Amino acid sequence: MVDKDKKIGIIGAGASGLSTAYFLENKGYRNVTVLEKGTRVGGKCFTIKYNDKTYELGAMMAVPSHLNILELMNKVGMERNGPVLYRGFFTPDGEKTQQIKNEEVVEFQRQFSRLPSILNKYNKILEPGLSKVHPDLYRPFKEWCIKNDIPLMEKVYGPPFTAFGYGYLDEIPAAYVLKFLDWETLTSFIEVTHLITWREGIQELWERIASELNDIRLSSEVKSIERKDKVIVNTDLETLEFDNIILTCPLDESIYFMDTSQKEKDLFKNIKYTKFNVFAYSIEGLPKVSGYIPHHLPSNMLGHVLVWYYRWQDMAYNDLITVYALGNDEIDESKCKAIVEEDLRRLGAKINRLHIHKSWKYFPHVDSETMAEGFYDKLEDLQSVNNTYYGGEIMSFSSIEQCIAYSKYLVNKFF
Ligand SMILES: Cc1cc2nc3c(=O)[nH]c(=O)nc-3n(C[C@H](O)[C@H](O)[C@H](O)COP(=O)(O)OP(=O)(O)OC[C@H]3O[C@@H](n4cnc5c(N)ncnc54)[C@H](O)[C@@H]3O)c2cc1C
Numbered sequence: 001m002v003d004k005d006k007k008i009g010i011i012g013a014g015a016s017g018l019s020t021a022y023f024l025e026n027k028g029y030r031n032v033t034v035l036e037k038g039t040r041v042g043g044k045c046f047t048i049k050y051n052d053k054t055y056e057l058g059a060m061m062a063v064p065s066h067l068n069i070l071e072l073m074n075k076v077g078m079e080r081n082g083p084v085l086y087r088g089f090f091t092p093d094g095e096k097t098q099q100i101k102n103e104e105v106v107e108f109q110r111q112f113s114r115l116p117s118i119l120n121k122y123n124k125i126l127e128p129g130l131s132k133v134h135p136d137l138y139r140p141f142k143e144w145c146i147k148n149d150i151p152l153m154e155k156v157y158g159p160p161f162t163a164f165g166y167g168y169l170d171e172i173p174a175a176y177v178l179k180f181l182d183w184e185t186l187t188s189f190i191e192v193t194h195l196i197t198w199r200e201g202i203q204e205l206w207e208r209i210a211s212e213l214n215d216i217r218l219s220s221e222v223k224s225i226e227r228k229d230k231v232i233v234n235t236d237l238e239t240l241e242f243d244n245i246i247l248t249c250p251l252d253e254s255i256y257f258m259d260t261s262q263k264e265k266d267l268f269k270n271i272k273y274t275k276f277n278v279f280a281y282s283i284e285g286l287p288k289v290s291g292y293i294p295h296h297l298p299s300n301m302l303g304h305v306l307v308w309y310y311r312w313q314d315m316a317y318n319d320l321i322t323v324y325a326l327g328n329d330e331i332d333e334s335k336c337k338a339i340v341e342e343d344l345r346r347l348g349a350k351i352n353r354l355h356i357h358k359s360w361k362y363f364p365h366v367d368s369e370t371m372a373e374g375f376y377d378k379l380e381d382l383q384s385v386n387n388t389y390y391g392g393e394i395m396s397f398s399s400i401e402q403c404i405a406y407s408k409y410l411v412n413k414f415f
Contacts (some may be wrong), residue, residue: 002415007031009233009240011222012248014043015059016392016403018209018216019072022247023214023411032214033242035235035274037221037249041210044360047201050279053312054201055241055320057278057358059400060309061085063188066401068408069196076208082197083312088289089159094302094347099155099294111150116183118148125178128409129396131376136373137175139261142172157181158297160189163306165276165326166240166363166398170301173368179397197311202400203336222249225258227386242354246410248392261386267379270370271394276362277336280320282352283344287334288313303331305343320355333359341346364394384414 008029013036022031046058062069066085073079076307091097122134136144141161145153153172156171161177162168169177181189196206210216220235220303231242247254252271254260288310296304308323323344327336337357344351366375383389389410396406 003243004028005030006243007033007241008244008246008415009231009242010034010246010248010391012036012043012392013041013206013210013216013218014037014248014392014403014408015045015206015400016215017043017246018206018250018408019068019404020273020411021216022209022215023408024415026035026383027411027415029228029415030214032137033240034210034216035220035233035240036218039218040217042361045197045202045206045396046358047203048356050320050355051318052278052318053319054118054199055280055311055322056201057280057307057322058354058360059202060197060311060322062121062400063185064194065182065184065188066196068404069401070402073216074207076205078198078200078205080196080244081199083199084255085195085197085309085311085396086195086289086313088291089191089288090287090291090292090344090347092295092343097294099159100152102274105410108152108155111152112156114150115153117141118150119178119183122178125175126182127403129376129380129382129403130371133175133376135372137178138173140170140368141172141174141177142170145169155294156186156190159292159295159307160186162297162326163292163324165274165306165324165360167274167326168297168363171249171367172365173371175371176365176397179402181400186274194381218328223257227259227388229389230415242387243391246385246389248397250361251390251392251394252364263378263382267375267382270366270375271364272367273361273365274363275329276335276360277325277327277340278358278360279323279325279337279340280355280357281323281344282318282355283321284352285348286310286344286347286349286375287320288315293343296343297328302328303336305340305347308344316354333357364392365396365398379391383410389414 021032044058051332224234226232231245233240252268290309292307
């Protein structure tokens, strides 16, 4: 018999932890506790206010095919009432450019028309999680395009993938790209009026969800987890005992505070990240659209501006734009900032000042080889072992929709 009184601890109050708690409580579980090390909920859904307007330092949009987000929005009365993010493509010198060159248009259309039937073959990718995906999708996306004779598709997938901080198409396994950009999502990104944004900011969604939950503890960094008959969790402030634990924090970091098994260690050590920098500037002179720079999408342009977002069309001159660039250990925040500011000047902008900057350890993923060795099948096999469950971005993909979809799957399958 299912014990709805069992004590379930969830580590992390981001989209994954909060949606997991929400689905558990909706199913009747009465003792769910969410532990969050930060002083706010939302994790990578992080909205700030400046001159009475909201700006997103983390997630900023969804699309109509994101049914799980829409469902939660509906439950807590959030509307799609944010600004339209009009878009343009620019050269590094600030000239308008096109995503597809004139001479490529006919061939592009031919390849684009073949895309739905190619994607049909990989429909399993639409299910939650990444275990048992088609082996073709282990290879880097660019290679997969070439194999399917659709090399120009890189141009349509590049802006919503690389400019969104997910890394480079010649490196990242196709499984991740197609998990995020299924046909409906891809075509929604092509039509900007389909994008969903929120006037109050996305963090508001999670604050409203959190306010419906029974037990969320902020400033509660988990310092140790010991799994015996019960799961003993220590934070700075208290010792707690659970029947089950669900990790939605970075799994590779859990080795520092959890009694991780060899199997867990062997898997978690393969997890890689991108370093995604967001700079919020008060600026003048940039076109009032979301400006993508296709020239900066290849991996040899690391550190350069990928996109800037003009969130509000009616901005006064001293409001903020957010600017996005990938870095790594070598191109750290300060080097990246210098490159970004040089890029902004070249684009024709006058920088008044940097208001706030955030560098995210972003997009947990594994490489093609690790995926081919069965990383996801092995991780799924460990679900429930030692009263432990794994959720969060790594299990599916780093988007709000995929995080919620996986939380729902986890709760339905195991609880
Ligand atoms: C710049 C940026 C732009 C993005 N744009 C979009 C977008 O437009 N659309 C979209 O759908 N997605 C977007 N995303 C991705 C999306 O925001 C994330 O994939 C999603 O919010 C991740 O949720 P999560 O709960 O899995 O992880 P997180 O949000 O990272 O939450 C994990 C939580 O665990 C907590 N934690 C970690 N360790 C501990 C510990 N030891 N004890 C207690 N708590 C701990 C952390 O503080 C954090 O709050 C974007 C992300 C970024 C960074």
